[in-house]
Amino acid sequence: MSTKNSVAVVGSLNRDIILQITNLPLAGETIHTQKAVSYAFGGKGSNQAVSCARNGSQVAMIGCLGQDSHGDEFKQMLQKNEINHRFVKQLPNENTGQAYILLQSSGQNSIVVSAEANHLLTPQMVQDSESVIQEAQFVLAQFEVLLPAIVEAFSLARANQAKTVLNPGPVIEADFDYLYALTDIIIPNETESEKLTGITIKDNQTLSESAEFFHQKGIEVVIITLGKAGVYYSNRKRQDSGKIAAHVVKAIDTTAAGDTFIGALLSQLALDYQNLSEAIAYANFASSLAVQKLGAVDSIPTEKEVKSKIKKLNS
Template sequence: MVNRVTVLGSLNVDNIMQIKRLPLPGETMTMSAKQIAGGGKGANQAIAAARSGAITAFIGKVGEDEQGRLMKKYLTEANIDTSSVTLAAQETGQAFILLQESGENSILVLGGANQAITNDDIEQAKDKISEADFLITQFETPLETAITAFKYAKENDVVTILNPAPAKRVPEELLKNVDLIVLNETETELLTEIKITGEDSWSTAAEKLAQLGVKNTIITLGSKGAYYKTTTAEGFISAFKVNAIDTTAAGDTFLGALSSQLHHDLSNIEEAIVYASMASALAVQKLGAIPSIPEVDEVNNALGGADF
């Protein structure tokens, strides 16, 4: 069965600036190269889901500008339904990525049209939510629209997946309608006030999230792997060992790929995490966000010869 995934999220044009290291205060440095690519957490996650075979729809906004047309083109080329991607008076969102030689990155985001999404837009896109198996959102769009969309999703038996990034406090009104939360170590620490130091802390943090109302958790741990805890299972999946060139879309690729494979009851969460981990491992070996996200055949072929 093919999953139907709807993403409420951001559409950004990424300006990638390749540098040796981060500059010190007051220091002027030269860049070794600069590229422009499609991105935004929402777009990355949607394209990752679509390229892994999910029937995908997007709820978002772009400006009436060249960047907006470019972002819609990226979605359309991935066979994503863009009928709920509408125009805003603001310019299309942009991200400025400082990519170091180590593969690590620092990102500055200009929200632009992404911040113009309103509850009226959610109302107009209700059919895209109710028809989905999974609804995904992040925090690069207004929080109130996430609350509205997740409430409607739960009324229609749609599984909700929250990626609380960029990291911020999550209101109880949203948490109570989250079925699965996927977050990294920084986001986990902010939300639970538990320092992530090892296996015991992963489990303790997941228990804290359950107390807050989220019963199913995946904590992504970068090059180490991913920890998961649901109402019926708990475990850790090691990451695939690769030489990372650009980690910009690693987490987004993981989440989108995950949503394409998960069963509605999350019963295959371990297998879905293995698939998502491989998709992410492939993505970090290429430059750029959207250009690096693999197709389903590429992931399955890599899994055929994978070492854990």
């Protein structure tokens, strides 16, 4: 595996419980699953770390697990994927985070998360992990850990000349201006962008207005994922923006699609962003492979698989 960027991921690790159903139940309705309950490794932080690693990056994970069987299994999974887990703490008398995924026949999902140990990551724990942040070129975070830990991570990243990348999901109620000022790249999906900006995305004009909202907060690069409609990007410094088409396939499970995209993107992205559109196109292919498999971590493709798919489509 060729090493590209070095990435430190500050984020969640969840044990996924997957319930396959025809459609979401109505209020007061009881339904049966289509298949037996299945289990997988997940959590936005974990998924993104694995995607970075499988696509060639050197990766360190910062987060919390419970001191339970799920936590033990997570450590083994991270090690198998060559992810530095020195600063993934297993906390006594705590449970590993869990996510209950309602997977519909259409491939769309609804997720309910019980944060558990994820919400016990503290700024002090992040400070203790500064050695891996010092080595990173990108520091990536999401909102499945608490805001003070993210702010601490991004502050340390800025002090060590690392690029900061925020995936603002799930959106929480907070004043983000201080965090925005510490953010170099923001990657929301369409729904998250609308919640943060107050701008309903309808067309290219409203996409541009949404990007400008983030630029005015001090963020240089805005990447808004739009599902089947592709990805919109805006680079303020280069005055470059545009939309890149998605590679549309029949989806089986969309659970880790966005996380796969982000990890694959950072594995390819140059530190000066000069190959931004190419990195997004690569990440779109990675995401299209992920949605064709069940589960989160289990569905994330390797660089070899992505490049093989691209080669076949171009031949």
